[in-house]
Amino acid sequence: MEKNNISRRDTLKGLIGLPILGYFANRFYVSNKRTSTKPKVNWSEYGISEYDPDIIPATGYSAKGDKIRIGIVGFGGRGSYMCRALGYAHESWAEGFIKNGSPTSLLKNFLDQEDLNIEITGVCDTYSGRAEEAVETVCTSIRSGGSSKADAPKIYPTYMDMLQDDKLDAIIILTPDHLHAKMAIDAANAGKHVYLEKPMCQTADEAKTLRDTVKKTGIILQVGHQNRQQASYMKAKEMVSKNLLGPVSLIETFTNRNNDHGAWIRGIPDEANESNVNWKEFLGDKPLREFDPDMYFNWQKWFEFGTGPAGNQFTHEFDGVNQVMELGIPKTVVATGGNYYFKDPRDIPDVFNVIFHYPHRGLSLTYDCTLRNSNVRPMTFMAEEGTMEVGVTFSVFPDSRSSKYKEFKENPDEPIFTYNPKSTAVDAISSATARSYFESGFGYTYNKGERIDCTYLHIKEWLNCIRKDIQPSCSVDRGFEETVTFYMSNLSYLEKRLVEWDAENENII
Amino acid sequence: MKNIEPLNMTGWQILSLTILRITIGWHFLYEGLIKVFNPEWSAISYLNNATGPFASIFNSLASNSAALGIMDALNQWGLVLIGLSLMIGLLSRWAAVGGMALLALYYFANPPFKGLGESSMAEGNYLIVNKNLIEIFALWVIFQFPGSKLTGIDRFLNFKWSKIKN
Numbered sequence: 246m247e248k249n250n251i252s253r254r255d256t257l258k259g260l261i262g263l264p265i266l267g268y269f270a271n272r273f274y275v276s277n278k279r280t281s282t283k284p285k286v287n288w289s290e291y292g293i294s295e296y297d298p299d300i301i302p303a304t305g306y307s308a309k310g311d312k313i314r315i316g317i318v319g320f321g322g323r324g325s326y327m328c329r330a331l332g333y334a335h336e337s338w339a340e341g342f343i344k345n346g347s348p349t350s351l352l353k354n355f356l357d358q359e360d361l362n363i364e365i366t367g368v369c370d371t372y373s374g375r376a377e378e379a380v381e382t383v384c385t386s387i388r389s390g391g392s393s394k395a396d397a398p399k400i401y402p403t404y405m406d407m408l409q410d411d412k413l414d415a416i417i418i419l420t421p422d423h424l425h426a427k428m429a430i431d432a433a434n435a436g437k438h439v440y441l442e443k444p445m446c447q448t449a450d451e452a453k454t455l456r457d458t459v460k461k462t463g464i465i466l467q468v469g470h471q472n473r474q475q476a477s478y479m480k481a482k483e484m485v486s487k488n489l490l491g492p493v494s495l496i497e498t499f500t501n502r503n504n505d506h507g508a509w510i511r512g513i514p515d516e517a518n519e520s521n522v523n524w525k526e527f528l529g530d531k532p533l534r535e536f537d538p539d540m541y542f543n544w545q546k547w548f549e550f551g552t553g554p555a556g557n558q559f560t561h562e563f564d565g566v567n568q569v570m571e572l573g574i575p576k577t578v579v580a581t582g583g584n585y586y587f588k589d590p591r592d593i594p595d596v597f598n599v600i601f602h603y604p605h606r607g608l609s610l611t612y613d614c615t616l617r618n619s620n621v622r623p624m625t626f627m628a629e630e631g632t633m634e635v636g637v638t639f640s641v642f643p644d645s646r647s648s649k650y651k652e653f654k655e656n657p658d659e660p661i662f663t664y665n666p667k668s669t670a671v672d673a674i675s676s677a678t679a680r681s682y683f684e685s686g687f688g689y690t691y692n693k694g695e696r697i698d699c700t701y702l703h704i705k706e707w708l709n710c711i712r713k714d715i716q717p718s719c720s721v722d723r724g725f726e727e728t729v730t731f732y733m734s735n736l737s738y739l740e741k742r743l744v745e746w747d748a749e750n751e752n753i754i
Numbered sequence: 755m756k757n758i759e760p761l762n763m764t765g766w767q768i769l770s771l772t773i774l775r776i777t778i779g780w781h782f783l784y785e786g787l788i789k790v791f792n793p794e795w796s797a798i799s800y801l802n803n804a805t806g807p808f809a810s811i812f813n814s815l816a817s818n819s820a821a822l823g824i825m826d827a828l829n830q831w832g833l834v835l836i837g838l839s840l841m842i843g844l845l846s847r848w849a850a851v852g853g854m855a856l857l858a859l860y861y862f863a864n865p866p867f868k869g870l871g872e873s874s875m876a877e878g879n880y881l882i883v884n885k886n887l888i889e890i891f892a893l894w895v896i897f898q899f900p901g902s903k904l905t906g907i908d909r910f911l912n913f914k915w916s917k918i919k920n
Binding site: 255256258262263265266269273277344345347348350353693694695696 | 798805
């Protein structure tokens with residue numbers, strides 16, 4: 246020791262890390278062994294992978310082929326969203342997403358969207374201010390997929406004038422609910438393909454007529470339930486169809502919002518008046534009355550023009566459930582609720598509760614809505630073997646009485662399956678429990694960990710179906726089921742009775 | 755690297771520096787091994803979800819598969835090697851520099867510049883200073899005070915310190 250000028254004590258000091266490293270190795274071995282021997286369902290045996298990056302078919306569709314010429318009818322609350330899905334972002338929107346000269350991730354998501362190979366040739370809106378806004382948006386310099394600035398679309402006075410254009414291939418209908426059926430039927434009869442915002446129609450009869458017209462004319466109609474592109478729903482469907490949950494007896498769905506915007510108070514532009522609003526065209530088939538700007542701009546507040554929480558919000562939930570379980574139309578429906586909080590002119594409820602009975606499927610579907618609380622609850626499938634909670638991600642929890650997953654029943658709060666398409670696994674370093682992903686809600690879905698706008702994918706699917714002459718995921722048949730189902734709940738609420746569906750004659754009793 | 759001779763520190767000072775170095779080493783080693791042992795681990799979601807002024811650089815790393823492969827390997831094995839090095843005190847000053855560089859990447863991928871609400875999944879509340887930043891500065895201390903030359907393998911690499919032997 247002395248030869249090397251290092252004493253024994255120094256040597257020991259120099260090696261102080263080694264026993265700690267040994268202790269680390271021992272603890273790591275034990276902890277790793279414990280994790281790997283924890284009971285785990287072998288999902289691959291059932292043909293389910295916990296991470297499946299290529300689940301959304303629309304991401305792979307090509308936009309090659311003929312350019313599709315599109316007209317947009319109605320440019321209200323949904324207009325600018327739809328234009329971004331189509332590849333046109335208004336400069337004023339984009340400016341909000343540029344920080345220090347570079348685009349933030351949301352704007353980058355937009356710019357990364359593929360060029361859909363379309364042309365917007367016409368727009369119309371019963372309020373001239375919005376028609377002009379539509380033109381401005383289409384002529385933007387902020388285009389996705391490297392597209393160049395587009396020519397200005399023509400402003401048509403009415404949608405019927407727009408439908409006269411022989412060069413027009415398709416229309417996107419973003420108008421108030423009471424105009425959906427008539428516009429879509431007229432478009433189908435004019436041979437134009439239709440993308441129709443949800444809800445498909447206001448009533449069951451309208452839905453029936455529209456369905457029959459679409460089938461007769463052979464056009465491609467996609468209902469605007471963009472959550473058809475939600476990866477978690479697709480995965481949840483696999484889980485149910487492989488019978489990994491056992492019989493589902495109850496499905497709970499919810500909408501909770503707690504702000505004026507959520508209660509359909511959307512404001513009235515100062516410039517709007519009778520001279521620049523085509524009030525008569527807005528009324529459509531409804532009885533003529535005096536111009537009422539509140540009714541015009543905040544039409545969702547009345548059953549005459551809108552469809553209440555059932556048509557506006559429940560339809561999102563219903564279409565999700567219908568995707569996962571192919572439920573179709575319920576046998577009976579009972580709904581209740583009331584208008585307790587919002588005392589402005591309106592006739593729709595702000596607290597709304599519905600039970601949809603499916604005796605032929607051995608289950609009930611419930612829907613609860615309040616416009617005075619914003620607690621978010623996931624769509625919940627309650628089954629014999631477990632409970633599945635579905636949102637942008639989804640988890641399956643074992644039932645404490647499950648026979649299939651009995652080795653897990655001691656931890657019913659710990660999911661036995663979690664699908665999180667936002668993330669492949671844990672992040673870089675867990676200084677934070679650091680999964681810093683965003684709760685961006687349902688507007689977006691995730692593919693290979695990448696965030697994509699659902700509406701963009703839904704439009705992309707519709708365009709692909711037009712080019713290939715095939716039916717889209719949210720076809721007129723799905724729209725028919727959606728409209729009849731929510732309409733039954735509105736009828737039950739308004740008439741205070743149990744409403745029944747006669748499936749054979751397609752009639753509500 | 756400029757050779758810094760151990761200072762004339764008290765036993766408690768040396769002990770505290772040694773504990774700091776070994777605990778940071780432990781943290782790095784475990785973070786690294788967890789990733790090495792998880793076949794599904796990838797930095798992709800972390801890079802994709804980057805926020806702040808450098809977000810676009812991190813995003814572009816995620817979209818390039820070659821760059822992503824390098825980032826994944828660098829993270830996994832970088833963390834393991836830095837952790838080992840700090841724990842046993844071998845080439846600790848180099849490890850401290852490497853550790854600071856990796857931590858700086860994590861810090862700038864999700865900088866807590868705006869405070870609350872920036873990262874809904876973080877386990878604490880941070881404004882500009884978060885644990886990554888503190889660990890960076892802790893490693894700077896390790897770099898500046900080479901305790902490993904007394905209580906690490908580094909001791910045996912340089913015999914001319916014989917003068918400070920007991």
